[in-house]
Amino acid sequence: MVEVVMAPCSPVECETAVVIDVLRATSTIVTALSNGASGVIPVKTIEEALEKRKEGVLICGERNAQRPEGFDLGNSPLEYRKEKISGKTIVLTTTNGTQVIEKIRSEETVAASFLNLSAVVEYLKNKESIVLVCAGTNGRFSLEDFLLAGAIVKRLKRDDLEDGAQVAKRYFESVKNKKEEVKRHSSHAKRLISLGFEDDVEFCTTEDLFKTVPVLVNGVFIPKESL
Amino acid sequence: MVEVVMAPCSPVECETAVVIDVLRATSTIVTALSNGASGVIPVKTIEEALEKRKEGVLICGERNAQRPEGFDLGNSPLEYRKEKISGKTIVLTTTNGTQVIEKIRSEETVAASFLNLSAVVEYLKNKESIVLVCAGTNGRFSLEDFLLAGAIVKRLKRDDLEDGAQVAKRYFESVKNKKEEVKRHSSHAKRLISLGFEDDVEFCTTEDLFKTVPVLVNGVFIPKESL
DSSP, rough: OOOEEESSSEEEEEEOOOOOOOTTTHHHHHHHHHHOSSSSOOOOOHHHHHHTTOOTEEEEOOOBOOOTTTOOOOOOOOGGHHHHTOOOEEEOSSSHHHHHHHHHHEEEEEEOGGGGHHHHHHTTOSSSSSSEEEBBBBBBHHHHHHHHHHHHHHHTTOOOOOOOHHHHHHHHHHHOOOHHHHHOOOOOHHHHOOOOOOOOHHHOOOOSSSEEEEEEEETTTEEEEEO | OOOESSSSSSEEEEEEEEEOOTTHHHHHHHHHHHTTTTTTEEEEEEHHHHHOOOOOOOEEEEEETBTTTTTOSSSSSGGOHHHHHHEEEEEESSSHHHHOOOOOOEEEEEEEEEEGGHHHHHHTTTSSEEEEEEOOOTBOOOHHHHHHHHHHHHHHHHSSBBBHHHHHHHHHHHOHHHHHHHHHHHHHHHHHHHOHHHHHHHHHHHOOOEEEEEEOOOEEEEEEEEO
């Protein structure tokens, strides 16, 4: 069974959950782990993040797309360069992506972005029951999350698709130019571009820059190479 | 602005809300008012429905797709024939459709189904801000609701589409045979067919049998002819 849910209200129970927040939380998690961070701890509030400050830990994230006061890094994946984060633990709090993670009740949880699309598809190949959990934007539909979900469903080539997976696959198939679709029609992308984050939108819609699949273990995303 | 939301968690604030539950609540509301019912009162619980019993009122709806004990009619639109309901007030409680209505905080609320598609599109022509509120199935994606939303968005021919509206339009455009898509891929349709309600699925995916637009006034859907 493969399903796609958008900004779910209630707990999502499944075997394998794939959390998707293309702009920008899961793109940042994938980039951080690919560039040598030892782990990413998603937390819900700014207070929780600040409480975790100690040696070797970077406090990161955004509210209203901007880095909160006292934080080391924002939520732009382009900030997460090797020289800044190698060997460090990242504590991350964001408006949508890290909030949706606490709705997930799964045996395993991984993080997906366009940046690690092929690696995620490979990882999912032998899984029985998969739910792609799109973070959405403030509880509403996110076009870019649904597009990535559709790309994953398409590549899994399975017949046991639930409603959301079927719709996401058809939507993905209908899009000729992924970057163009996101830049022109995603309200979140348009907002980020207006705030000066056009490079982030460009980066986050690029496929297969990394082979890392972030896997959540005891509340920490750690890197797994699946390709 | 035109947006589509699926099984929303939080209140939906807008000018014009269009509630969609193709299988079967809004199809039933449209059919009842088209066949002469004087009004349809959506209520959340079976108890609320039964408390409203008095002369000239029919208590109607479903739980697990079946008519609850003590109810006059179930949730099959095919039951709502002229001779049974003409001049009567219908009190309706269903699992998804009547639940989502209480999330809506709009200046006006109308009910849409394939049965009154053209009438709804005509009604919406001069509205500024429209949110199509899909009921979904137990909080999850409903393919048939999203397909109707896409059909409405497509016909509105507007440029100011939010993410959900853009995706719904593209999904609708990708579907060649609507009835086939719903029967083959909607989990709710498949469940209804397995329970013996295939005629309902056939009926609820038929376009433009009626010209009635149900408009919610003081908690009661009353009929408005827009064509």
